[in-house]
Amino acid sequence: GENVEQHPSTLSVQEGDSAVIKCTYSDSASNYFPWYKQELGKRPQLIIDIRSNVGEKKDQRIAVTLNKTAKHFSLHITETQPEDSAVYFCAARGTQGAQKLVFGQGTRLTINP
Amino acid sequence: GAVVSQHPSWVICKSGTSVKIECRSLDFQATTMFWYRQFPKQSLMLMATSNEGSKATYEQGVEKDKFLINHASLTLSTLTVTSAHPEDSSFYICSASWLAGVGEQYFGPGTRLTVT
Secondary structure (H helix, E strand, C coil): CCCEEEECCEEEEECCCCEEEEEEECCCCCCEEEEEEECCCCCCEEEEEEECCCCEEEECCEEEEEECCCCEEEEEECCCCHHHCEEEEEEEECCCHHHCEEECCCEEEEEEC | CCCEEEECCEEEECCCCCEEEEEEECCCCCCEEEEEEECCCCCCEEEEEEECCCCCEECCCCCCCCEEEEEEECCEEEEEECCCCHHHCEEEEEEEECCCCCCCCEECCCEEEEEC
16 A cells, blocks of 8 residues: 655754655555645644646645656745744555555654744 | 634533534535544544445544444534543544535534543
Protein backbone atom coordinates (compact mmCIF):
# COMPACT_ATOMS: atom_id res chain seq x y z
CA GLY A 1 0.00 0.00 0.00
CA GLU A 2 0.84 3.67 -0.08
CA ASN A 3 3.48 5.04 2.30
CA VAL A 4 4.10 8.73 2.88
CA GLU A 5 7.23 10.14 4.49
CA GLN A 6 7.32 13.77 5.67
CA HIS A 7 10.28 15.95 6.65
CA PRO A 8 11.22 17.74 8.76
CA SER A 9 9.32 16.78 11.89
CA THR A 10 9.87 20.25 13.36
CA LEU A 11 10.66 23.53 11.66
CA SER A 12 11.30 26.91 13.18
CA VAL A 13 11.58 30.04 11.03
CA GLN A 14 11.67 33.76 11.59
CA GLU A 15 8.55 35.71 10.81
CA GLY A 16 8.64 36.85 7.22
CA ASP A 17 10.91 34.05 6.07
CA SER A 18 9.82 31.09 3.95
CA ALA A 19 9.09 27.56 5.13
CA VAL A 20 9.33 24.40 3.07
CA ILE A 21 8.00 20.98 4.02
CA LYS A 22 8.69 17.93 1.89
CA CYS A 23 6.91 14.63 1.42
CA THR A 24 7.63 11.50 -0.57
CA TYR A 25 5.18 8.80 -1.52
CA SER A 26 5.54 5.24 -2.70
CA ASP A 27 2.55 4.50 -4.95
CA SER A 28 3.28 5.87 -8.40
CA ALA A 29 -0.43 5.64 -9.21
CA SER A 30 -1.41 8.11 -6.45
CA ASN A 31 -3.24 11.02 -7.99
CA TYR A 32 -4.25 13.45 -5.25
CA PHE A 33 -2.02 15.22 -2.73
CA PRO A 34 -3.61 17.48 -0.11
CA TRP A 35 -1.96 19.48 2.63
CA TYR A 36 -3.62 20.05 5.97
CA LYS A 37 -3.01 22.48 8.81
CA GLN A 38 -3.98 21.33 12.27
CA GLU A 39 -4.05 23.46 15.37
CA LEU A 40 -3.96 21.85 18.78
CA GLY A 41 -7.16 19.94 19.54
CA LYS A 42 -8.84 20.89 16.28
CA ARG A 43 -9.70 19.26 13.01
CA PRO A 44 -7.28 19.20 10.08
CA GLN A 45 -8.00 22.02 7.66
CA LEU A 46 -7.29 21.64 3.97
CA ILE A 47 -5.01 24.49 2.91
CA ILE A 48 -4.07 23.43 -0.59
CA ASP A 49 -4.12 20.35 -2.77
CA ILE A 50 -2.71 19.24 -6.07
CA ARG A 51 -3.64 16.54 -8.53
CA SER A 52 -1.25 14.42 -10.49
CA ASN A 53 -1.86 16.19 -13.78
CA VAL A 54 -0.46 19.47 -12.41
CA GLY A 55 3.11 20.29 -11.41
CA GLU A 56 2.52 23.35 -9.29
CA LYS A 57 -0.32 25.21 -7.64
CA LYS A 58 -0.32 28.49 -5.76
CA ASP A 59 -2.78 30.22 -3.48
CA GLN A 60 -1.53 33.56 -2.15
CA ARG A 61 1.36 32.76 0.23
CA ILE A 62 1.02 29.01 -0.13
CA ALA A 63 2.25 26.86 -2.99
CA VAL A 64 2.62 23.17 -3.61
CA THR A 65 4.90 21.49 -6.13
CA LEU A 66 4.69 17.92 -7.36
CA ASN A 67 7.41 15.84 -8.98
CA LYS A 68 5.76 12.64 -10.18
CA THR A 69 9.00 11.15 -11.48
CA ALA A 70 10.69 11.46 -8.11
CA LYS A 71 7.43 10.85 -6.24
CA HIS A 72 7.73 13.82 -3.99
CA PHE A 73 5.74 16.95 -3.31
CA SER A 74 6.45 20.02 -1.24
CA LEU A 75 4.61 22.77 0.58
CA HIS A 76 6.02 26.29 0.38
CA ILE A 77 4.84 29.07 2.67
CA THR A 78 6.22 32.53 1.97
CA GLU A 79 6.16 35.64 4.16
CA THR A 80 5.37 33.53 7.20
CA GLN A 81 3.27 34.98 9.98
CA PRO A 82 2.81 33.90 13.63
CA GLU A 83 -0.63 32.49 12.80
CA ASP A 84 1.04 30.03 10.44
CA SER A 85 2.35 28.20 13.53
CA ALA A 86 0.66 24.78 13.59
CA VAL A 87 1.21 21.17 12.63
CA TYR A 88 1.11 20.51 8.90
CA PHE A 89 0.32 17.14 7.36
CA CYS A 90 0.76 16.01 3.80
CA ALA A 91 -1.29 13.15 2.43
CA ALA A 92 -1.55 11.07 -0.69
CA ARG A 93 -4.50 9.26 -2.11
CA GLY A 94 -3.67 5.95 -3.67
CA THR A 95 -5.67 3.87 -6.07
CA GLN A 96 -6.38 0.90 -3.83
CA GLY A 97 -8.75 0.31 -0.95
CA ALA A 98 -11.50 2.90 -1.41
CA GLN A 99 -8.81 5.36 -2.42
CA LYS A 100 -8.13 6.36 1.13
CA LEU A 101 -5.81 9.14 2.25
CA VAL A 102 -2.47 8.16 3.75
CA PHE A 103 -0.94 10.86 5.94
CA GLY A 104 2.64 11.85 6.55
CA GLN A 105 3.99 12.05 10.08
CA GLY A 106 3.43 15.78 10.40
CA THR A 107 5.64 18.86 10.74
CA ARG A 108 5.38 21.19 13.69
CA LEU A 109 6.00 24.66 12.28
CA THR A 110 6.87 27.48 14.65
CA ILE A 111 7.07 31.06 13.44
CA ASN A 112 9.25 33.19 15.67
CA PRO A 113 8.24 36.87 15.87
CA GLY B 1 -18.35 24.48 2.13
CA ALA B 2 -19.39 21.05 3.33
CA VAL B 3 -19.87 20.69 7.08
CA VAL B 4 -19.25 17.61 9.18
CA SER B 5 -20.15 17.47 12.86
CA GLN B 6 -19.21 15.04 15.60
CA HIS B 7 -20.83 14.35 18.91
CA PRO B 8 -19.74 14.40 21.62
CA SER B 9 -16.74 16.71 21.39
CA TRP B 10 -15.25 15.09 24.46
CA VAL B 11 -16.18 12.17 26.69
CA ILE B 12 -14.79 10.56 29.80
CA CYS B 13 -15.73 6.99 30.56
CA LYS B 14 -14.73 4.26 32.91
CA SER B 15 -12.70 1.27 31.84
CA GLY B 16 -14.90 -1.56 30.58
CA THR B 17 -17.76 0.62 29.39
CA SER B 18 -18.73 1.43 25.79
CA VAL B 19 -18.82 4.81 24.12
CA LYS B 20 -20.61 5.85 20.93
CA ILE B 21 -19.39 8.69 18.75
CA GLU B 22 -21.57 10.15 16.01
CA CYS B 23 -20.40 11.70 12.77
CA ARG B 24 -22.87 13.65 10.65
CA SER B 25 -22.61 15.34 7.29
CA LEU B 26 -24.88 18.35 7.68
CA ASP B 27 -25.29 19.67 4.17
CA PHE B 28 -24.37 16.86 1.83
CA GLN B 29 -24.86 13.15 1.40
CA ALA B 30 -21.74 11.23 2.33
CA THR B 31 -21.38 7.99 0.43
CA THR B 32 -18.16 7.27 2.28
CA MET B 33 -17.04 8.11 5.79
CA PHE B 34 -13.63 7.53 7.30
CA TRP B 35 -12.69 7.12 10.95
CA TYR B 36 -9.26 8.17 12.18
CA ARG B 37 -7.49 7.98 15.50
CA GLN B 38 -4.84 10.46 16.51
CA PHE B 39 -2.62 10.01 19.55
CA PRO B 40 -0.85 13.06 21.03
CA LYS B 41 1.84 14.48 18.76
CA GLN B 42 1.19 11.83 16.15
CA SER B 43 -0.37 11.69 12.73
CA LEU B 44 -3.86 10.64 11.77
CA MET B 45 -4.16 6.90 11.45
CA LEU B 46 -7.05 5.53 9.45
CA MET B 47 -9.07 2.99 11.39
CA ALA B 48 -11.78 2.11 8.92
CA THR B 49 -13.72 3.16 5.87
CA SER B 50 -17.47 2.88 5.82
CA ASN B 51 -19.87 3.07 2.92
CA GLU B 52 -23.56 3.68 3.45
CA GLY B 53 -25.46 0.43 3.79
CA SER B 54 -22.49 -1.89 3.79
CA LYS B 55 -19.99 -3.25 6.28
CA ALA B 56 -17.00 -1.14 7.18
CA THR B 57 -13.54 -1.99 5.91
CA TYR B 58 -11.04 -2.00 8.75
CA GLU B 59 -7.35 -1.25 8.50
CA GLN B 60 -4.86 -3.90 9.47
CA GLY B 61 -4.45 -4.10 13.23
CA VAL B 62 -7.79 -2.48 14.06
CA GLU B 63 -10.13 -4.82 15.93
CA LYS B 64 -13.51 -4.76 14.23
CA ASP B 65 -15.23 -6.30 17.25
CA LYS B 66 -13.90 -3.57 19.49
CA PHE B 67 -14.52 -0.60 17.20
CA LEU B 68 -18.01 -1.05 15.82
CA ILE B 69 -18.87 1.15 12.88
CA ASN B 70 -22.35 1.69 11.51
CA HIS B 71 -23.13 3.80 8.47
CA ALA B 72 -26.90 3.46 8.32
CA SER B 73 -27.66 6.57 6.31
CA LEU B 74 -25.98 8.96 3.91
CA THR B 75 -25.60 11.55 6.66
CA LEU B 76 -24.71 9.52 9.75
CA SER B 77 -21.96 7.14 10.77
CA THR B 78 -21.29 5.96 14.30
CA LEU B 79 -18.21 4.53 15.97
CA THR B 80 -18.71 2.55 19.15
CA VAL B 81 -15.68 1.79 21.28
CA THR B 82 -16.64 -1.32 23.20
CA SER B 83 -15.11 -2.35 26.52
CA ALA B 84 -12.92 0.73 26.47
CA HIS B 85 -9.53 0.68 28.17
CA PRO B 86 -7.13 3.50 29.03
CA GLU B 87 -5.05 2.75 25.94
CA ASP B 88 -8.10 3.62 23.82
CA SER B 89 -7.87 7.21 25.06
CA SER B 90 -7.28 9.27 21.95
CA PHE B 91 -8.64 11.91 19.59
CA TYR B 92 -11.11 10.31 17.18
CA ILE B 93 -11.82 12.18 13.96
CA CYS B 94 -14.24 11.31 11.19
CA SER B 95 -14.29 12.58 7.65
CA ALA B 96 -16.89 12.36 4.94
CA SER B 97 -16.86 12.40 1.19
CA TRP B 98 -19.48 12.04 -1.48
CA LEU B 99 -17.00 10.66 -3.97
CA ALA B 100 -14.30 8.79 -2.11
CA GLY B 101 -11.97 8.54 -5.02
CA VAL B 102 -12.49 11.97 -6.46
CA GLY B 103 -13.87 14.41 -3.96
CA GLU B 104 -12.31 16.12 -1.00
CA GLN B 105 -12.65 14.63 2.47
CA TYR B 106 -14.34 16.94 4.96
CA PHE B 107 -13.25 16.44 8.53
CA GLY B 108 -15.32 16.58 11.68
CA PRO B 109 -14.08 18.52 14.72
CA GLY B 110 -12.98 15.37 16.52
CA THR B 111 -13.93 13.66 19.77
CA ARG B 112 -11.52 13.52 22.69
CA LEU B 113 -12.01 10.20 24.50
CA THR B 114 -10.51 9.67 27.92
CA VAL B 115 -10.87 6.27 29.56
CA THR B 116 -10.20 6.20 33.29
